[in-house]
Amino acid sequence: MDRRMPTLSDVAQRARVSYATADRVVNARGGVSAKSVDRVRAAIEDLGYVRNVAAANLSQRKLYRFAVVLPAGSNAFFARVRALFVEAAERLRPDRVVLRVEDVEAFDPRALCARLELLAEDGVDGIALVGSDDAQVTAAIDGLRDRGISVVTLVSDVPGSGRDVYVGIDNRTAGRTAGRLITLAHAGGGGAVLPVVGALSAPDHAERVAGLRDVLDGFFRIAPVIEGRDRHAEVEARVAQALDADPAITAIYSAGAGNAGLIRVLEAKPEPRPVVVLHELVPHTRRGLEAGLIDIVIDQRPEEEVTRATETLRALADRRDPAAAGPIVPTIFVAENLPPMPGAP
Amino acid sequence: MDRRMPTLSDVAQRARVSYATADRVVNARGGVSAKSVDRVRAAIEDLGYVRNVAAANLSQRKLYRFAVVLPAGSNAFFARVRALFVEAAERLRPDRVVLRVEDVEAFDPRALCARLELLAEDGVDGIALVGSDDAQVTAAIDGLRDRGISVVTLVSDVPGSGRDVYVGIDNRTAGRTAGRLITLAHAGGGGAVLPVVGALSAPDHAERVAGLRDVLDGFFRIAPVIEGRDRHAEVEARVAQALDADPAITAIYSAGAGNAGLIRVLEAKPEPRPVVVLHELVPHTRRGLEAGLIDIVIDQRPEEEVTRATETLRALADRRDPAAAGPIVPTIFVAENLPPMPGAP
DNA sequence: CCGGAAATGAGAGACGTCAATCAGCGGAGG
DNA sequence: CCTCCGCTGATTGACGTCTCTCATTTCCGG
Numbered sequence: 001m002d003r004r005m006p007t008l009s010d011v012a013q014r015a016r017v018s019y020a021t022a023d024r025v026v027n028a029r030g031g032v033s034a035k036s037v038d039r040v041r042a043a044i045e046d047l048g049y050v051r052n053v054a055a056a057n058l059s060q061r062k063l064y065r066f067a068v069v070l071p072a073g074s075n076a077f078f079a080r081v082r083a084l085f086v087e088a089a090e091r092l093r094p095d096r097v098v099l100r101v102e103d104v105e106a107f108d109p110r111a112l113c114a115r116l117e118l119l120a121e122d123g124v125d126g127i128a129l130v131g132s133d134d135a136q137v138t139a140a141i142d143g144l145r146d147r148g149i150s151v152v153t154l155v156s157d158v159p160g161s162g163r164d165v166y167v168g169i170d171n172r173t174a175g176r177t178a179g180r181l182i183t184l185a186h187a188g189g190g191g192a193v194l195p196v197v198g199a200l201s202a203p204d205h206a207e208r209v210a211g212l213r214d215v216l217d218g219f220f221r222i223a224p225v226i227e228g229r230d231r232h233a234e235v236e237a238r239v240a241q242a243l244d245a246d247p248a249i250t251a252i253y254s255a256g257a258g259n260a261g262l263i264r265v266l267e268a269k270p271e272p273r274p275v276v277v278l279h280e281l282v283p284h285t286r287r288g289l290e291a292g293l294i295d296i297v298i299d300q301r302p303e304e305e306v307t308r309a310t311e312t313l314r315a316l317a318d319r320r321d322p323a324a325a326g327p328i329v330p331t332i333f334v335a336e337n338l339p340p341m342p343g344a345p
Numbered sequence: 346m347d348r349r350m351p352t353l354s355d356v357a358q359r360a361r362v363s364y365a366t367a368d369r370v371v372n373a374r375g376g377v378s379a380k381s382v383d384r385v386r387a388a389i390e391d392l393g394y395v396r397n398v399a400a401a402n403l404s405q406r407k408l409y410r411f412a413v414v415l416p417a418g419s420n421a422f423f424a425r426v427r428a429l430f431v432e433a434a435e436r437l438r439p440d441r442v443v444l445r446v447e448d449v450e451a452f453d454p455r456a457l458c459a460r461l462e463l464l465a466e467d468g469v470d471g472i473a474l475v476g477s478d479d480a481q482v483t484a485a486i487d488g489l490r491d492r493g494i495s496v497v498t499l500v501s502d503v504p505g506s507g508r509d510v511y512v513g514i515d516n517r518t519a520g521r522t523a524g525r526l527i528t529l530a531h532a533g534g535g536g537a538v539l540p541v542v543g544a545l546s547a548p549d550h551a552e553r554v555a556g557l558r559d560v561l562d563g564f565f566r567i568a569p570v571i572e573g574r575d576r577h578a579e580v581e582a583r584v585a586q587a588l589d590a591d592p593a594i595t596a597i598y599s600a601g602a603g604n605a606g607l608i609r610v611l612e613a614k615p616e617p618r619p620v621v622v623l624h625e626l627v628p629h630t631r632r633g634l635e636a637g638l639i640d641i642v643i644d645q646r647p648e649e650e651v652t653r654a655t656e657t658l659r660a661l662a663d664r665r666d667p668a669a670a671g672p673i674v675p676t677i678f679v680a681e682n683l684p685p686m687p688g689a690p
Numbered sequence: 691c692c693g694g695a696a697a698t699g700a701g702a703g704a705c706g707t708c709a710a711t712c713a714g715c716g717g718a719g720g
Numbered sequence: 721c722c723t724c725c726g727c728t729g730a731t732t733g734a735c736g737t738c739t740c741t742c743a744t745t746t747c748c749g750g
Contacts, residue, residue, distance in 0.1 A: 004406060005441065007736055018699045023738075033697060033747095050438045054402040055736035058705050061349060094398045096350060176681040184640060184679070187532035188617070215681070272533070295529060326685040332677040334529070336521040336560070340671040352706055363729040368708075378727065400706035403735045 006047040015043035026051065057096070064097040066313045067119045068154075069129040071106035075230070075257055076282035077302070078130075081155075084306040092310060099310065100124070109134040116140050126150035126313040131158035131166075133203050150316035152309050155300070156204045164316055167309045167328070169300040171204045174330040175211020175255065178277045181296050181332070182251045183215065185275040191250030192221040194242055194274075198230035198256030208255035208279075223249060228258050236261030243269065254278035259285055266293040281333055289335045297333040304328055351392040360388035371396065402441070409442040411658045412464045413499075414474040416451035420575070420602055421627035422647070423475075426500075429651040437655060444655065445469070454479040461485050471495035471658040476503035476511075478548050495661035497654050500645070501549045509661055512654045512673070514645045516549045519675040520556020520600065523622045526641050526677070527596045528560065530620040536595030537566040539587055539619075543575035543601030553600035553624075568594060573603050581606030588614065599623035604630055611638040626678055634680045642678040649673055 012022035017036055024032045025040040032040075043049070068085050070078055082101060089099035102119075105111045112129070113136055119127060120143075127144060131137070131153040141151050141161040150164050157166040182193060193216060197205035209225060216222060223246055228235035235258035243249060243265065251274050254262055259278050266273060266288070273293070278285060281299040288294035305328060357367035362381055369377045370385040377385075388394070413430050415423055427446060434444035447464075450456045457474070458481055464472060465488075472489060476482070476498040486496050486506040495509050502511040527538060538561060542550035554570060561567060568591055573580035580603040588594060588610065596619050599607055604623050611618060611633070622641040623630060633639035650673060 004735095005408065009736085020700075021698060024698090027738080029739095031697065036697080052403070052441070052736055053439045054399040054441070055705090056738075057399040058397070058403055058707090058735090059737045059739085061705055063350065093395045096397065096399070173682060177679060180679045180681045181529075184526075184530045184620075185532060187530060187534065189532065275529075329684045330682050332679070332682065334522060334525045334677070336525045337518060337675050337677065339674045349705095354706085365730070366728060369728090372708075374709095376727065381728080397706055400735090401708075403705090403737090404707045404709085406735055 005052070006049045007052070008049065010047055011040060011043045011049045014047060015039040062096060064095075064126075064314060064317050065100075065124045066097065066126045066128070066310070066317075067100040067102060067124045068309070069102050069104055069112065069115055069119075069127065071130055072103035073106045075106075076284065077257060077280045080282060081302045081306065084302055088306050088310050097310070097314065107132070109136045112137060113140040116144060120144055120147055120149060124149060125317045126152065128152040128154050128167075128309045128313060130154050131156040131163075133158065137161070150313060152312050152316075154305060154309060156202075165312050167305050167312060169328050169330045171207035172211040172214070173327075174279070174298055174300070175208035175213075175253075176215050177211075177330050177332065178208070178253050178255075178296070178298060179212045179215025181277055182212075182253065182275055183219065185295060186220075186250065190219055190221075191275075192223055192246065192248050193251045193253055194223045194239070194246070194249045195225045196228055196235060196239060196252060196254040196256065196262065197225060198258065199227050200225060202256070205255045209253075212253055212255075220251075221248075228256065228261070230257040232258045232261035232264075234258065234261070236264050240265045240268075243274075249274055251275040251277070259288070263288045263293055267291075281338070286338060286341075289333065289338065292335070295334065299331045299333055301328060301331050350397070351394045352397070353394065355392055356385060356388045356394045359392060360384040407441060409440075409471075409659060409662050410469045411442065411471045411473070411655070411662075412445040412447060412469045413654070414447050414449055414457065414460055414464075414472065416475055417448035418451045420451075421629065422602060422625045425627060426647045426651065429647055433651050433655050442655070442659065452477070454481045457482060458485040461489060465489055465492055465494060469494060470662045471497065473497040473499050473512075473654045473658060475499050476501040476508075478503065482506070495658060497657050497661075499650060499654060501547075510657050512650050512657060514673045514675045516552035517556040517559070518672075519624070519643055519645070520553035520558075520598075521560050522556075522675050522677065523553070523598050523600075523641070523643060524557045524560025526622055527557075527598065527620055528564065530640060531565075531595065535564055535566075536620075537568055537591065537593050538596045538598055539568045539571065539584070539591070539594045541571045541573055541580060541584060541597065541599040541601065541607065543603065544572050545570060547601070550600045554598075557598055557600075565596075566593075573601065573606070575602040577603045577606035577609075579603065579606065581609050585610045585613075588619075594619055596620040596622070604633070608633045608638055626683070631683060631686075634678065634683065637680070640679065644676045644678055646673060646676050 008022050008026065009019055012019045015022060017040060021032060021036055022040050025037050070082050085101045089101060092099055102115060104115045109132060116127065127149060138158055138161040141158060141163055144151050145162045153163045153166045155168045195209050195212060197209060200206050213222065226238045226242055228238055239262055263284060266276065276294045277296040278294060279298050281297050285294060285297050289297055353367050353371065354364055357364045360367060362385060366377055366381055367385050370382050415427050430446045434446060437444055447460060449460045454477060461472065472494060483503055483506040486503060486508055489496050490507045498508045498511045500513045540554050540557060542554060545551050558567065568587065571583045571587055573583055584607055608629060611621065621639045623639060624643050626642050626644040630639060630642050634642055
């Protein structure tokens, strides 16, 4: 039925060395002559030996202890990320991965740092967290790394810190993608674009708008950026006001959250509707797409981010190379290519 | 440091039964009284016991033997799929998965069936293949299933057969997505669309065009469909001719292959260029996007298809539920959100 | 040629599960 | 009373790797 695969004993036999020596070679323990190393390497090659990870993990009784720290609050996007991490935790348990999902007050560097400290003392092997551009946080990340804890930043990077890996989209690329789609939707004509963000001080939002400008500057008029603090009501009020004040606007690009407010404005607005591009596929943006109020949603694929984050943490814990599979690409959704509702039958 | 996770011995102890009885419960071997079953279940719940798959796989010395059969030839898309499968085979070896990647003459049901027969006699546990709508193939698939071999169809389904799972995009959805993007790119105005396919007898191509019609009928004039046999030269000649004959064409939708020919026509064509939407991100379509000759590429994410196919095969081999994670969603690429070139640094 | 260091061999216990065997228990039916 | 059967307990040998110990053997410089 199934003939067996070569084991390290087979390799040792073929290399005419003892099991111990073969083991010293594959686990790089040193103290082996170059000649023996070559022989073992050749035997591995010949037999096509592959280390049996099941056996290896078993013998090492390895336990991966990871934590994810997410900003608490009602944000639909992070709710989705949270759910995905909880699901991933469940799925990874048979592989002896213990993944804790924790919440911490949003926009509160002090609370975040305190939580990180707690986790470090609890003894985790790796932490994933949503970056924020703050000196305190940067220092805390470096502190974790000093203690041998791997750190992965999610969604928004902290480039100044010693984080091991950033898992997320390139926000400038995302903004450029939005610009391209807005251009396309104007069929070669020009127009006026209204950018909406949470705050220009948020690096991810600022980068998205910068990407938009990369593509549109010179072809489109770009209205003053609205800062809606990611609050539905605030976005609603300010966008309504801006559209009133500037009736020539032909497109809206929303780089942040609070889009339920934007959608309410659009519902109330008489035709013609501007071209609308915004971020993150969540229940209300999905409804907006389906209702024809929104044209494009650019999504950062939290599913993929969660998968990548957990895999990266595992790789780091194993001191393997964290499979730099390139950046995550912003994904474009229109009404027709929406994935089935998660949780729906 | 890392406290250990509960083992089945712990469960047995807590349930006040022997290891053997606990084992009989978790492995559903039968011959256990209801009372004992309940006690073991409760203990599992209490302790949060999770079966250690590493140990289980080790003890079972399981070997997964799978094969993928792809159409041979110069098609850039399948070349990419092939490369991805070869890479996946490499990656899966440590997990004791032996994945053979085989080529068979394209559009030759007889050759495909012969190959399937060979594989079955070699004793594989599961096969992934590119569906074709052929009675012979349908019968061959059913034959494999009768022998206990799992079958996954890729890229194009064979719904009439007993295949276990189809891994691929819904082509009608893909066509509709193209229609939506073409509509968007006309900024509310109308236009005339030229559909190009390999052959209308190919079910995937036909479905894509049907999806296009779903969205555009009534708003756009749809020119007669060109069948280019997926050959670059043929596509080039026919598209050039159609554009000459019908200068009012404002958009081209290519549902099949042979797009290098289409791109050559576009290079030669004076402005204004029609809106161009086509399928599969491969080197020449990528270049077309970057050069501004193409507006949109709809991709079926072969990376994801390959991952899903191998995972599905594994799930089927373990008699687990093949994680019906919903259909694969067609992905939209423009010049700005292209993933980094595979293989590039 | 000798002493010490480096390289190698041999082996065993542990990891947690699976699959099997064998023995013992009690109750029901003949 | 004996037998049969259903349930349970106890035990064991894989599976392949890691890690550690202890005993050689080989090599090299002096």
